[in-house]
Amino acid sequence: MEEMTPDEKAQKFQRPIAQTTIDEEEVSKFSALSALWWDEGGEFEALHSLNELRVPLIRDALVSKKTLEEYNVAKPLDGFWILDIGSGGGILSEPLARLGASVIGADASEENIKIAQAHLIHDHAIRDKVKYVNTTVEEIAQTQAGKFDAVVASEVLEHVADANTLVSCACQLVRPGGSVFFTTINKTRIAHLLGVVVAEHVLRLLAPGTHDWEKFISPKDLSYMLNKNNCATRLLHGMFYNPLTKRWSWTKDTSINYALHAVKAESNDSSNLWTDKPTQIKQEND
Amino acid sequence: MAFKWSAVLTRSRHNLLNHLCQQYIGTSGAAKNGDFADIVISGGGMVGAAMACALANNSCLQDKRIILLEAGKDTGEFVVPDQFSNRTCALNPATVRLLSSFGSWQEIEGMRCFSALRMQVWESCADSMITFNNSDMSEPLAYIVENDVILAAIMRALKNVKNQVEIRYETNATAFNLPGRGDSEEAKMPYVKLNLNDGSVLKTKLLIGADGTNSAVRKASGFHTINRHYDQSAVVATLMLGEGLSNTTAWQRFLPTGPIALLPISDTMSSLVWSTTKEHAKNLQELSPESFVDAVNDALWHEREKNEIAGKLLDGFKNVLNNIVPADSDGVRQLPPTVIDVVDKSRASFPLALTHASQYVRPRVALIGDAAHRIHPLAGQGVNLGFSDVACLNDMLTKAVSSGADPGALTHLLQYETERQRQNVPVMLTIDGLQRLYGTEFTPVVVARSLGLHAVHSLPFLKKFIMERASV
Numbered sequence: 111m112e113e114m115t116p117d118e119k120a121q122k123f124q125r126p127i128a129q130t131t132i133d134e135e136e137v138s139k140f141s142a143l144s145a146l147w148w149d150e151g152g153e154f155e156a157l158h159s160l161n162e163l164r165v166p167l168i169r170d171a172l173v174s175k176k177t178l179e180e181y182n183v184a185k186p187l188d189g190f191w192i193l194d195i196g197s198g199g200g201i202l203s204e205p206l207a208r209l210g211a212s213v214i215g216a217d218a219s220e221e222n223i224k225i226a227q228a229h230l231i232h233d234h235a236i237r238d239k240v241k242y243v244n245t246t247v248e249e250i251a252q253t254q255a256g257k258f259d260a261v262v263a264s265e266v267l268e269h270v271a272d273a274n275t276l277v278s279c280a281c282q283l284v285r286p287g288g289s290v291f292f293t294t295i296n297k298t299r300i301a302h303l304l305g306v307v308v309a310e311h312v313l314r315l316l317a318p319g320t321h322d323w324e325k326f327i328s329p330k331d332l333s334y335m336l337n338k339n340n341c342a343t344r345l346l347h348g349m350f351y352n353p354l355t356k357r358w359s360w361t362k363d364t365s366i367n368y369a370l371h372a373v374k375a376e377s378n379d380s381s382n383l384w385t386d387k388p389t390q391i392k393q394e395n396d
Numbered sequence: 397m398a399f400k401w402s403a404v405l406t407r408s409r410h411n412l413l414n415h416l417c418q419q420y421i422g423t424s425g426a427a428k429n430g431d432f433a434d435i436v437i438s439g440g441g442m443v444g445a446a447m448a449c450a451l452a453n454n455s456c457l458q459d460k461r462i463i464l465l466e467a468g469k470d471t472g473e474f475v476v477p478d479q480f481s482n483r484t485c486a487l488n489p490a491t492v493r494l495l496s497s498f499g500s501w502q503e504i505e506g507m508r509c510f511s512a513l514r515m516q517v518w519e520s521c522a523d524s525m526i527t528f529n530n531s532d533m534s535e536p537l538a539y540i541v542e543n544d545v546i547l548a549a550i551m552r553a554l555k556n557v558k559n560q561v562e563i564r565y566e567t568n569a570t571a572f573n574l575p576g577r578g579d580s581e582e583a584k585m586p587y588v589k590l591n592l593n594d595g596s597v598l599k600t601k602l603l604i605g606a607d608g609t610n611s612a613v614r615k616a617s618g619f620h621t622i623n624r625h626y627d628q629s630a631v632v633a634t635l636m637l638g639e640g641l642s643n644t645t646a647w648q649r650f651l652p653t654g655p656i657a658l659l660p661i662s663d664t665m666s667s668l669v670w671s672t673t674k675e676h677a678k679n680l681q682e683l684s685p686e687s688f689v690d691a692v693n694d695a696l697w698h699e700r701e702k703n704e705i706a707g708k709l710l711d712g713f714k715n716v717l718n719n720i721v722p723a724d725s726d727g728v729r730q731l732p733p734t735v736i737d738v739v740d741k742s743r744a745s746f747p748l749a750l751t752h753a754s755q756y757v758r759p760r761v762a763l764i765g766d767a768a769h770r771i772h773p774l775a776g777q778g779v780n781l782g783f784s785d786v787a788c789l790n791d792m793l794t795k796a797v798s799s800g801a802d803p804g805a806l807t808h809l810l811q812y813e814t815e816r817q818r819q820n821v822p823v824m825l826t827i828d829g830l831q832r833l834y835g836t837e838f839t840p841v842v843v844a845r846s847l848g849l850h851a852v853h854s855l856p857f858l859k860k861f862i863m864e865r866a867s868v
Contacts, residue, residue, distance in 0.1 A: 145584040149576070150759070150806040159807055165799040184459045186798075205800025232586050233601075233802075234432060235459075357807075 140221075140228035147199030147225055155356055156315065157201050157265065163349055163358045164264055164293055164369065165205045168192075171289055171345075171371055172211075172260055185210030190259040193283055195247050195276070196266035200226035200240065206262075207239040214258075215242040216250055251279040260289045267294040267332070268325050274335060281339035287376045290341055293349065293369045297326040301366045313353055329368055341372040433463040433562075435803055436590065436600040438569060438613050440466030442485075442543065443765030443782035444606030445550040446494065450790040452560035453498045456797045462561045463598070464554075467568040474548030476507045482632045482742045484659055484667040485546065486512065486538040486646065491783040495549070499556065503549035504541055510661050511536030512646040516730060517849075519650040520698065521837055522706040524846035525729055526853040528863055537863075538646065540659045540667065546779075568593055572603075572616035575759050588760050588804075602804035603761050604789070609751055611767035617758050624750040624828065628654055629677035630773055631670040631745045634661070635692065636737040647732050649696055650834035656695045657773075658733070666733070668692065669773055677745045685738050696732045706842040713847050717854045748772055750828055752821070756813040760804035762789060769820050772827050781820055788815055 150158045173186045182188055188210030194203045197215025199222060207213045217223050223244045230237050243250070261280045270276050280290050295305050302323045309315045333343045348364040351357075435451060437444050448464040451457055487495075495501035513536055518525035528537060554561060573582040573589035582589055590598045605613025614621070635658065637643060643666065647658040654671035661667050670680070670692070680691060751770040756763045765782030789812050796808035833845050852858050 141581075141584050145586075148586060158805075161801060162799060162807065165801075169799070183455050183798075184457070204802070208797075208800040208802070229586060235434075 140224045143221070144199065144225045144228040147201070148229055154199070154201065156351060156358075157198075159357050160265070160293070160349075161202065161205055163360065164202065164262075164291070165209070167347075167369055167371065168206065168260065168262060168289075168291055169209055171291070182210070187211035191257065192260045192262060193250070193254075193258045195261065195263040195280065196269070197226060197242060198222050200229055200242065202262065202264055203240050203242070204230065204233065204236060207236040211239070213240045214250075215240060216245050216247060217242065218244070218246050220244045247276055247279040247283075251282045255282045256285045258284050258288060260284065260291065262291045264291070264293045267292055267327055268321060270325065273325070273327050273332075277332070277335040278339050281336065281341050281374060284341075284374050286374050288374050290336065290372045290374065291369070292332060292372075293367065294332075295321065295326045295367055296365055297323070297328045297331075298365045301326060304366055315353065329364055329370060332370060333372075336370075336372045340377075341374045343370060343372045345369075345371040431596060431598045432461070432587075433598060433600045434460035435462045435602045435604065436588075436598060437462070437464045437604045437606055439605070439607035439611075439767070440464050440468070440563065440565075441606060441608060441765070442547050442550065442779060443786060444604075445547060445554060446500070446783060447604055447606055447764060447786045447789065448561045448563075449498045449500065449550055449554050449557070450494070450786055451793070452554065452557035454790060454794060456794050457803075458560070460797075460803070463600075464561055464563045465567045465569065465592075466563065466565050468565065470563075470565040474544070474551070476545065479739065480634045480661055480665060480667070480742075481542040481544050482634050482667065482739075482744055483543040484540050484661060485543060485779045486540055486659055487546075487783075488538055488777075488780045490787070491780050492539065494783050494787045495546075498553050500546075500549040500553040503552045504539075504545055507545045507549060509539050509541040509545065511644065512538050512540055512660055513644040515646040515648070516732075517648045517650070518729075519834060519846070519849075520701040521652070521703045521842045522710055522846035523702075524710055524849040524853070526849050526859070527729075528859070540646070540661050542661070566593075568607075569598075569612065572613070574603075574617060574761060577616075577618065577758075586760075586802075600804075601760060601802055605761065605763040605767045606765050607767055609749075609766045609770045611763065613761065614753055614763055614767050617755075617761050617763075619756075619758075619763070620754040622750075622752045622754065626671075626748045626750070626772065626831065627674060628671050628748045629674050629745045630748055631668070631672065631677050631680050631743065633668045633670075633688075633744075634739040634742040635666050635668050635689075635735045636739065637664055637666055638734040638736045640733050641730075643733065645730065647696070649732070650830075651695060652701065652835060652837050654831075655834065656692070658696075665739075666735075670695070671748060671773065674747070681743050681745055685740075688738050688743070689735050692735045692738075696735075701837065703837070703839055703842045705839055706846050709843050710846050710850060713850060714854075717851065721854050721856075750824065752824060756816060757806070757809035759806045759809075762809050762812060764789060768816075769824060771824050772831055777823055777827065781823060784819065785816055788812055 146152060147154055169186055172190055173181065186209050187206060190211045192206050192211045192213050194213055194215045197203045197217045200215055203213045203215040215226060223242045226242045230240055261284045263276065263280055267273050267276065284290050295301050306321050306323055310318045310320060329346050336343060346364060347369050348361040349367040349369055350359050350361045351367065437448050444464065448462065451462055492501055514527060514529040515537055516525060516527045530537065569590040570593050571591040575583055575585060575588065577583055587599045587601055588603045592598055603613060605611050607613055643660045643663050646660065649656050653673055653676060656670040658666040658668055680688060683691060749770065750772060753763055753768045756768045764785040769781060771778050792808045792812040793803055796805055797803060801808060852862065
């Protein structure tokens with residue numbers, strides 16, 4: 111699941127564990143779990159099909175910053191550094207890398223990191239474009255502030271204990287002028303009814319207990335938090351999941367699921383902040 | 397970007413070495429373990445080669461490795477023979493659009509093709525008939541092209557993009573390891589593993605089965621198929637026609653034993669496709685050329701199966717309809733040509749059957765063309781459906797890849813399956829239905845079908861609808 115696990119706080123004080131050298135034994139141990147994550151008709155079906163919406167959203171927002179000469183149709187995100195917060199099994203990290211981006215997938219669960227790696231190892235085209243790091247967003251914000259062209263927290267906000275910290279860390283991590291993307295669930299009655307009661311208890315699309323209404327956040331609150339952190343909301347769109355076709359579509363109505371794109375203000379004096387891409391992580395791990 | 401390339405290079409080299417070592421040690425004996433392609437197409441027939449050509453010309457896939465496996469030999473440069481081949485297809489406008497998109501249609505025009513401006517369909521039990529043509533006969537309804545020419549034109553276009561597609565002749569898969577099929581370790585891996593006949597192993601993210609009616613890919617995938625054996629054979633031949641009007645009409649006459657069709661391939665020659673019972677087909681092949689020509693003429697002209705009751709009812713119906721919708725001049729009955737000779741050794745026959753796979757896709761596998769569906773050659777639609785599969789799958793892969801998805805991702809493959817079955821299934825049912833409808837001399841059925849056919853013929857909007865359906 112693309113989420114911070116509840117024991118996030120417990121892990122918070124551990125050092126980030128770099129997972130670069132891939133142990134073959136580990137790979138086979140985790141490949142069974144990885145097969146579950148990557149079964150497109152399985153437990154994570156809705157996350158797989160959400161890619162049809164969120165990947166083009168991120169792609170188009172970032173590509174618009176390129177000139178025509180820089181644009182490469184097969185690798186539209188070439189040159190961009192993206193941080194995927196709560197990368198889980200890598201369902202979102204891999205497509206972004208396939209479009210040319212260099213992706214850091216951060217997840218607080220060590221198991222998720224290994225699952226993601228066990229899948230990534232088979233894709234020769236992107237295995238050097240993605241790096242999964244077992245860390246928390248607070249920790250990575252301490253060393254990598256201002257280094258990313260985009261920070262994505264997809265289906266994560268509704269699982270964290272402290273949304274404020276997550277949002278402010280995400281805003282620290284992105285460079286001035288860079289983009290922050292969120293997809294999450296609104297804090298409305300209908301979201302509670304469909305997202306918790308129907309999805310978990312009636313249709314059983316999700317395991318009961320996956321969602322806690324208390325943690326849901328409205329787009330208004332999220333925009334406010336972002337504003338406080340110097341990020342202006344550019345786009346807010348509703349998303350609708352059709353459980354019959356098992357596909358997502360965009361909708362004007364943001365009362366259930368929504369996606370939000372915010373851009374961090376360009377600052378005058380801090381242009382040197384992001385001249386270096388997050389090479390630190392690379393070197394640390396080698 | 398300010399990014400330490402040397403560090404990355406070292407790291408990737410290290411990874412690669414590491415990986416190779418692990419593979420070499422880990423799998424005893426299997427030294428050849430690593431050939432990898434993004435997309436593998438199994439079968440280099442017309443549809444498979446067109447798929448390769450469409451993918452090779454797709455700019456979204458320019459960094460993907462694509463391999464086409466063909467069991468046959470490389471036949472080298474194709475030279476158009478003087479004699480016409482007895483295997484031809486009627487290509488519809490949608491197919492021409494697809495072939496034009498990668499330059500094959502231009503090659504076909506440079507070699508040999510012939511346009512059919514008009515089509516006339518009638519039957520032996522009644523006088524009803526239907527004609528199709530585009531307004532003022534300017535645009536062809538279909539192009540009649542020899543199969544060899546189509547394939548050669550696609551292969552030529554494929555040579556222009558040879559950096560994008562690797563063609564392996566005399567190669568086919570002997571064993572398939574598909575993800576999610578079986579309990580082996582391999583089944584958990586996110587790729588298809590093929591054991592090739594030369595002993596090597598090939599892994600791919602997406603396997604496209606274009607290996608025909610007896611598709612090995614379909615069998616390995618365990619797809620359920622619906623089969624109908626017509627207990628019929630099609631006799632093909634190249635016919636010489638007598639003097640007459642210009643040869644631009646495709647003729648089809650329904651006989652109780654099956655339809656006989658003549659497709660124009662030159663000003664004086666037509667290609668025959670005669671579906672009939674197996675014994676009759678055998679007889680027809682054994683006849684002397686003179687008797688064979690007589691049999692074809694008889695099949696086109698004879699009146700002995702006329703049903704009197706149906707005839708009278710149809711005449712009455714025609715008068716009524718004529719008062720409501722005046723007949724237009726394009727729809728006049730033309731007399732079929734007279735066959736004067738059959739080209740030496742051009743006669744052949746093949747059994748007819750209907751096969752349809754209930755599914756076209758599974759994770760990392762997609763079927764196209766005859767591997768997924770094979771229909772009665774009655775309307776010349778078979779290969780057109782296959783080419784439409786190619787166009788559709790190419791579009792879906794563009795969509796998938798441009799949103800960063802793995803080309804073998806099931807989500808997009810399922811969209812291909814849905815879209816294609818929505819078109820293929822009605823076409824198959826229609827053709828199968830026509831086959832049954834015209835396979836009888838039972839009077840009520842003869843009456844119903846002749847009145848129905850005449851109604852469609854006389855009502856322009858209905859006819860237009862059918863033509864539009866047939867050409868997409």
